[in-house]
Amino acid sequence: MKVWRLLMVGIVIAGLLAACTAPPAGTSGSTGKAMPKAADGTLLRKIQDRGKIVVGVKYDVPMFGLLNPTSNKVEGFDVDVAKEIAAAIFGNPDAIEYKEAVSKNRIPFLQDGTVDLVISTMTVNAEREGQIDFSNVYYLAGQSLLVPKASAIASINDLAGKKVGTAKGSTSEQNIRKMAPKADVQLFDGYAEAVAAMDAGRLDAVTTDDNILIGFQAKEPNKWKLVGGQFTKEPYGIGIAKGHPETVEMVNKVLADLKKSGKWKELYKKNIPTTPPEPPIDNWRQIVGQ
Amino acid sequence: MQQGMTRSRFRMSEDRQALLGALILIALLPFLFGMIPIKGLLTLLPVAWWPALGLTVENAEALQIAVANWKPFLEWGTWRFLALGLAMTVAVSLVSIVLSLPLATLAALARLSSHSYVRWPTIAGIEIIRAFPVLILIFYVFTQFSRVAEVTGSSLLKSNNVTLAVIIALTLYTTVVNAETIRAGILSLDKGQTEAARSLGLSYAQALRLVILPQTFRRILPPLIAQFVTLVKDTSLGAIIGLLELYHRGQILYQYYRNPLETLWVVAVIYFLVNYALGQSAQRIERRFSGSRRIASQVSLEP
Amino acid sequence: MNAESWNLLLRIGLITTAGLSIAAGLISLVLGTVIGIFRVSPVGPLRVLASGYVEFFRNIPLLICLAFIFYGLPKAGITFPIFEAGVIGLSVYTAAFVAEVVRAGLQSIGHGQIEAGRALGLSYIQMLRLVLLPQVFGMVIPPLGTVFIALVKNTSVASAIVVPELMYQAEVIAGRYFYPNVFLIAGFMYLIITLPLALLVNVMEKRSQIGHRR
Structure with missing residues (x-):
């Protein structure tokens, strides 16, 4: 029964390891000028009095919001935008508490005040605007195609009869069914699983927003290429609970400064391995032509 | 019959045979599916010998790919990554079975109740939940969660708590299975015991608490451990909604290193070792109590 | 909400689930019987390997079998189509449980x-065919029924490797129409498939009890 005892020891060690994983690091001191206090009773004033801003970001989207397993810190474009906002409010880019915001919970998070802002690759649309307020557009993504390097697929028009993978319950599924009705759409539990299936030769293409696909392409540039351009427009905005115009205004001012000063391109270069485009225009309706 | 029909020299116990066989199978798999390419290994011999052995450059390349695929398992970090998953798997399974025991006892007693308005709804509930695939239960609980959270604003539910959803779903399922085990355990006790306890002046509740349930639990320990093995396996279904347990961490590894054969083999071996050890402990306990009448361990048949 | 495409999806799902269950049921019955016989065979190595097969597959999650075939085997140059991959994964897994039932049946027959x-001069094969298996099959039908009920429920796991069965369609519907109660509906559809099986098992169990009454 030595095996059995050894295994028990193994399980205990595994448990200890789990318990020992360091919690996310706290704020580290970095100074700058804090903005003057906002009017009493506003959300912005509440944030200022608290001394830190609570931000919902993705933990699983490379380049935008990803929990790095080695450092146990979140990093990415969205996180850097959050840091700019914290720097503007407190003069300290680290005065942030991060919460994981997945697509299903991020709007309730804002509505019940769990977080102050949601910066989590969230597309602005009319339906969501009924539930929460949005800042100006800070990033423009679009649905695209990831295919094997040697693939003959060049655009969405080449997908007839091809096997195309995407995630269950995503807007990408609905878009691809509409735009390539003859494609054989297969649904996976996540994009990484779909790419693994393509790696096993089971799919001809994987489709979703290009910023997600770029991550896979950048990791294995010899295997994959992005084709077909952006065949939808997904303007990302920062979500804020309804009824806080002063906070929206503050966020928009930070975004405007980012875009104007060239800092936006810097953040892009830091996180995303393609040549930075011009920053997107502010108004999402203008972008999608509504 | 086995002994009667065999005249072979294999004199091992059945357990040892099974373990040996499983280990042989585990060792064969990598050779069967090219995870360890035999021809590739032969290319380590001097190049001059290659033509005679029918070896080509392709074989040498296959060896390189195999080495790259196994390489992550030479690193401590990979094992730590998987160990965290195993800890989650064991923790979720433990919490679910512990939570299920009081609930299952209540359900078993309700099912044995003499009042039909208690008995029938319990039977219906147990049978319906037992007929549902575990995966459906997990998804249903998970989706109801975000709804309940919206209505009540409960902060525990609101964070889209995958772990809690999996625990609740598995607890529900384990409760109905254990309820049946406990019921069978109570029924297997001699009727005389209850009567004797009652005649000593104990109330029904006292008789249950002091006489019936302690004996029942001792008897059903082996099937409970068998159910625990099922739970450890079922926890893997949580991966589908994003629970970071052992299987899901395996997925993340093969999605990263593109070595699904090797990673899934390693993860399967970990599950096998843990569950085999659990099964052995169930058998030891069974033997220890073999003096008393016992209930056979059920074959665990969940994913 | 489009009720028509809903119905269609669930109907496709139900048919696929039934197909998966029947195909995997038949294959695992054959494979499991063979392994069960090997488990009590007089040939040592066969016995060891067959016991090992049962021990191994009983102790690993079904999801791993399915993923190994779906994501792994193509790397070894073996690519099964989606439905076949599901059938094979389920069969290989279920065969271990069928083998246990068959073995228990064989061993329960008296020395x-x-x-x-033996005294009549029958060979091992003849004895299996003429004496043991006919008796065993009557005896193992109730426990096999339980195994097949579990198989029907287990087909839901194949949704993870994109087999378009009931669970997969339920997920599609839940995602597309934001209607989580579809899981309840799908759950009851599984109940509808397994209920006749469960009744059959019950009837058989009662009958065999009557048969054994002395």
């Missing part, structure tokens, strides 16, 4: 019969 068969 006397075996010795009687």
Whole structure:
């Protein structure tokens, strides 16, 4: 029964390891000028009095919001935008508490005040605007195609009869069914699983927003290429609970400064391995032509 | 019959045979599916010998790919990554079975109740939940969660708590299975015991608490451990909604290193070792109590 | 909400689930019987390997079998189509449980019969075919029913490797129409498939009890 005892020891060690994983690091001191206090009773004033801003970001989207397993810190474009906002409010880019915001919970998070802002690759649309307020557009993504390097697929028009993978319950599924009705759409539990299936030769293409696909392409540039351009427009905005115009205004001012000063391109270069485009225009309706 | 029909020299116990066989199978798999390419290994011999052995450059390349695929398992970090998953798997399974025991006892007693308005709804509930695939239960609980959270604003539910959803779903399922085990355990006790306890002046509740349930639990320990093995396996279904347990961490590894054969083999071996050890402990306990009448361990048949 | 495409999806799902269950049921019955016989065979290595097969597959999650075939085997140059991958994964897994039932059945037959068969000069194969298996099959039908009920429920796991069965369609519907109660509906559809099986098992169990009454 030595095996059995050894295994028990193994399980205990595994448990200890789990318990020992360091919690996310706290704020580290970095100074700058804090903005003057906002009017009493506003959300912005509440944030200022608290001394830190609570931000919902993705933990699983490379380049935008990803929990790095080695450092146990979140990093990415969205996180850097959050840091700019914290720097503007407190003069300290680290005065942030991060919460994981997945697509299903991020709007309730804002509505019940769990977080102050949601910066989590969230597309602005009319339906969501009924539930929460949005800042100006800070990033423009679009649905695209990831295919094997040697693939003959060049655009969405080449997908007839091809096997195309995407995630269950995503807007990408609905878009691809509409735009390539003859494609054989297969649904996976996540994009990484779909790419693994393509790696096993089971799919001809994987489709979703290009910023997600770029991550896979950048990791294995010899295997994959992005084709077909952006065949939808997904303007990302920062979500804020309804009824806080002063906070929206503050966020928009930070975004405007980012875009104007060239800092936006810097953040892009830091996180995303393609040549930075011009920053997107502010108004999402203008972008999608509504 | 086995002994009667065999005249072979294999004199091992059945357990040892099974373990040996499983280990042989585990060792064969990598050779069967090219995870360890035999021809590739032969290319380590001097190049001059290659033509005679029918070896080509392709074989040498296959060896390189195999080495790259196994390489992550030479690193401590990979094992730590998987160990965290195993800890989650064991923790979720433990919490679910512990939570299920009081609930299952209540359900078993309700099912044995003499009042039909208690008995029938319990039977219906147990049978319906037992007929549902575990995966459906997990998804249903998970989706109801975000709804309940919206209505009540409960902060525990609101964070889209995958772990809690999996625990609740598995607890529900384990409760109905254990309820049946406990019921069978109570029924297997001699009727005389209850009567004797009652005649000593104990109330029904006292008789249950002091006489019936302690004996029942001792008897059903082996099937409970068998159910625990099922739970450890079922926890893997949580991966589908994003629970970071052992299987899901395996997925993340093969999605990263593109070595699904090797990673899934390693993860399967970990599950096998843990569950085999659990099964052995169930058998030891069974033997220890073999003096008393016992209930056979059920074959665990969940994913 | 489009009720028509809903119905269609669930109907496709139900048919696929039934197909998966029947195909995997038949294959695992054959494979499991063979392994069960090997488990009590007089040939040592066969016995060891067959016991090992049962021990291994009983102790690993079904999801791993399915993923190994779906994501792994193509790397070894073996690519099964989606439905076949599901059938094979489920069969390989379920065969271990069928083998256990068959073995238990074979072992429950008294020594006397075996010795009687021997005395009549029957070979091992003849004895299996003429004496043991016919008796065993009557005996194992109730426990096999339980195994197949579990198989029907287990087909839901194949949704993870994109087999378009009931669970997969339920997920599609839940995602597309934001209607989580579809899981409840799908759950009851599984109940509808397994209910007749469960009743059959019950009837058979009662009958065999009557048969055994002395």
